[in-house]
Amino acid sequence: xxxxxxxxxxxxxxxxxxxxxxxxxxxxxxxxxxxxxxxxxxxxxxxxxxxxxxxxxxxxxxxxxxxxxxxxxxxxxxxxxxxxxxxxxxxxxxxxxxxxxxxxxxxxxxxxxxxxxxxxxxxxxxxxxxxxxxxxxxxxxxxxxxxxxxxxxxxxxxxxxxxxxxxxxxxxxxxxxxxxxxxxxxxxxxxxxxxxxxxxxxxxxxxxxxxxxxxxxxxxxxxxxxxxxxxxxxxxxxxxxxxxxxxxxxxxxxxxxxxxxxxxxxxxxxxxxxxxxxxxxxxxxxxxxxxxxxxxxxxxxxxxxxxxxxxxxxxxxxxxxxxxxxxxxxxxxxxxxxxxxxxxxxxxxxxxxxxxxxx
Amino acid sequence: xxxxxxxxxxxxxxxxxxxxxxxxxxxxxxxxxxxxxxxxxxxxxxxxxxxxxxxxxxxxxxxxxxxxxxxxxxxxxxxxxxxxxxxxxxxxxxxxxxxxxxxxxxxxxxxxxxxxxxxxxxxxxxxxxxxxxxxxxxxxxxxxxxxxxxxxxxxxxxxxxxxxxxxxxxxxxxxxxxxxxxxxxxxxxxxxxxxxxxxxxxxxxxxxxxxxxxxxxxxxxxxxxxxxxxxxxxxxxxxxxxxxxxxxxxxxxxxxxx
Ligand SMILES: Nc1ncnc2c1ncn2[C@@H]1O[C@H](COP(=O)(O)OP(=O)(O)O)[C@@H](O)[C@H]1O
Ligand SMILES: [Mg+2]
Numbered sequence: 226x227x228x229x230x231x232x233x234x235x236x237x238x239x240x241x242x243x244x245x246x247x248x249x250x251x252x253x254x255x256x257x258x259x260x261x262x263x264x265x266x267x268x269x270x271x272x273x274x275x276x277x278x279x280x281x282x283x284x285x286x287x288x289x290x291x292x293x294x295x296x297x298x299x300x301x302x303x304x305x306x307x308x309x310x311x312x313x314x315x316x317x318x319x320x321x322x323x324x325x326x327x328x329x330x331x332x333x334x335x336x337x338x339x340x341x342x343x344x345x346x347x348x349x350x351x352x353x354x355x356x357x358x359x360x361x362x363x364x365x366x367x368x369x370x371x372x373x374x375x376x377x378x379x380x381x382x383x384x385x386x387x388x389x390x391x392x393x394x395x396x397x398x399x400x401x402x403x404x405x406x407x408x409x410x411x412x413x414x415x416x417x418x419x420x421x422x423x424x425x426x427x428x429x430x431x432x433x434x435x436x437x438x439x440x441x442x443x444x445x446x447x448x449x450x451x452x453x454x455x456x457x458x459x460x461x462x463x464x465x466x467x468x469x470x471x472x473x474x475x476x477x478x479x480x481x482x483x484x485x486x487x488x489x490x491x492x493x494x495x496x497x498x499x500x501x502x503x504x505x506x507x508x509x510x511x512x513x514x515x516x517x518x519x520x521x522x523x524x525x526x527x528x529x530x531x532x533x534x535x536x537x538x539x540x541x542x543x544x545x546x547x548x549x550x551x552x553x554x555x556x557x558x559x560x561x562x563x564x565x566x567x568x569x570x571x572x573x574x575x576x577x578x579x580x581x582x583x584x
Numbered sequence: 585x586x587x588x589x590x591x592x593x594x595x596x597x598x599x600x601x602x603x604x605x606x607x608x609x610x611x612x613x614x615x616x617x618x619x620x621x622x623x624x625x626x627x628x629x630x631x632x633x634x635x636x637x638x639x640x641x642x643x644x645x646x647x648x649x650x651x652x653x654x655x656x657x658x659x660x661x662x663x664x665x666x667x668x669x670x671x672x673x674x675x676x677x678x679x680x681x682x683x684x685x686x687x688x689x690x691x692x693x694x695x696x697x698x699x700x701x702x703x704x705x706x707x708x709x710x711x712x713x714x715x716x717x718x719x720x721x722x723x724x725x726x727x728x729x730x731x732x733x734x735x736x737x738x739x740x741x742x743x744x745x746x747x748x749x750x751x752x753x754x755x756x757x758x759x760x761x762x763x764x765x766x767x768x769x770x771x772x773x774x775x776x777x778x779x780x781x782x783x784x785x786x787x788x789x790x791x792x793x794x795x796x797x798x799x800x801x802x803x804x805x806x807x808x809x810x811x812x813x814x815x816x817x818x819x820x821x822x823x824x825x826x827x828x829x830x831x832x833x834x835x836x837x838x839x840x841x842x
Contacts, residue, residue, distance in 0.1 A: 407699055414698030415691035422685045425674035432634060433686040434660035434752050550730035
């Protein structure tokens with residue numbers, strides 16, 4: 226049997242350093258125009274997609290439900306916050322402080338509106354699961370999109386344009402960080418544990434005294450709020466939105482980011498969103514062929530590692546710097562971990578005998 | 585006031601009378617055993633006593649409160665815990681987490697406490713973890729706390745299920761065939777644990793079991809069920825010598841397992 230290391234010692238704080246360092250490096254590069262506007266926007270979209278993908282992970286990864294309606298939640302946040310800043314707040318957005326205070330207020334209100342929709346979409350999850358729930362949430366998402374088409378205040382099919390362009394690198398970075406922080410704290414509490422119980426065995430969870438109904442609704446509402454905030458960031462970056470911005474293909478994108486990154490892990494959801502937002506941009510030189518290459522990458526990822534590129538691992542930051550225990554590490558391995566293992570064993574010139582002996 | 589009570593509970597599944605007129609009045613601290621052939625309705629009785637099924641007729645009471653129609657987790661909060669015949673652990677969670685998940689009602693902090701990690705939150709979490717570790721060492725699972733539950737050997741999975749049920753601080757512990765699939769030495773071990781639980785906790789146990797020797801050795805009272813009907817009830821010696829029981833159950837079982 227393997228010796229178990231005490232998890233409470235040997236903390237690593239590497240990722241606590243990475244967060245501020247990465248911020249200042251990117252900030253500097255953007256300020257000095259070393260990163261041009263085009264790539265700056267892509268970086269911001271990476272962050273926004275990361276936020277929405279992480280919110281999806283709360284429902285699909287942690288709570289084990291199947292939701293395909295993330296773009297629907299996002300659109301509620303995007304529309305509500307944009308209508309607020311454009312039609313109500315704009316005259317008051319005079320100096321920097323007021324502008325951002327009102328922007329944050331708009332994001333929060335947009336998020337809460339999305340949370341309300343999340344509650345409604347969460348209701349079917351009480352009776353349905355798996356494919357059926359996926360279909361219902363997909364339908365719900367589409368319904369929201371069609372709803373924007375008929376609401377006059379939302380500009381019907383034309384959508385909303387000339388939304389104040391207030392989303393910037395600092396706001397996206399801070400929100401990505403806060404979302405990670407809040408999801409981490411949620412997951413590592415009794416609330417998060419009830420979600421995990423629902424995922425692992427709903428009946429057993431209920432029998433252990435957990436109100437699984439409340440846990441599921443909570444996950445849907447919480448995820449919708451965060452996705453709505455992501456939507457608000459999006460509309461204030463693009464400055465125009467229309468109902469088709471948030472079609473089911475966009476929902477599918479988030480499912481893709483999450484599952485290729487590694488479902489069950491917020492870190493992997495974020496990394497998946499970043500990588501798969503950038504890849505299509507890098508592949509632009511291929512022209513139409515990228516639309517073939519891109520799905521191919523996906524299919525291969527899923528075939529060879531259903532746990533995704535990065536597996537179910539969390540960044541050290543998401544584990545409070547605690548080392549991951551050996552057994553979880555083994556269980557959660559993604560493609561990258563397998564590759565690094567293979568490379569290591571090649572370098573050492575010997576196979577991993579120890580693991581076999583240990584079992 | 586009495587602990588868990590069932591008054592004439594019956595349940596039908598589309599015409600099939602799975603359990604008929606089952607009665608139960610638990611005495612404090614006893615070990616009450618329900619035996620009977622496969623398909624007799626034992627698990628169904630547990631499902632009614634723990635809120636998974638609502639009886640078609642009859643009443644389930646806990647501490648004199650009528651429980652019919654209440655949610656499963658409300659049964660748990662009233663002090664009823666159970667294990668499952670087909671193990672239902674939180675497989676991909678660690679052994680320690682299986683217990684902390686079950687210690688839901690010990691959390692006693694709000695959503696904002698957990699999002700902001702207040703000192704109240706930290707204190708409660710520390711306590712939960714300590715209690716979980718204590719419980720693990722009680723069940724001699726402390727060396728395995730980082731294992732994923734699904735990777736435990738079978739016997740230890742059964743043990744973890746009991747530990748997890750205990751984590752909810754039950755007054756009544758319902759064990760559904762805890763010795764199923766165990767070898768004789770594991771059964772010995774299990775008997776040791778059940779005795780240890782009884783001497784260390786203020787608890788009443790209902791045990792469904794197939795291992796006759798085990799039931800005869802540790803039960804205070806026994807009820808025999810066949811085709812959903814109670815055919816005998818009494819102390820182990822009475823049951824052993826009851827001709828109806830011998831014919832309906834013991835005789836056949838002896839042949840089968842001989
Ligand atoms: N949900 C259900 N739907 C239909 N029939 C059921 C259901 N649950 C149990 N039964 C039936 O009730 C009877 C008793 O089952 P059970 O309580 O599992 O027996 P035991 O635990 O004594 O082996 C069986 O005939 C079983 O098929
Ligand atoms: Mg049974």
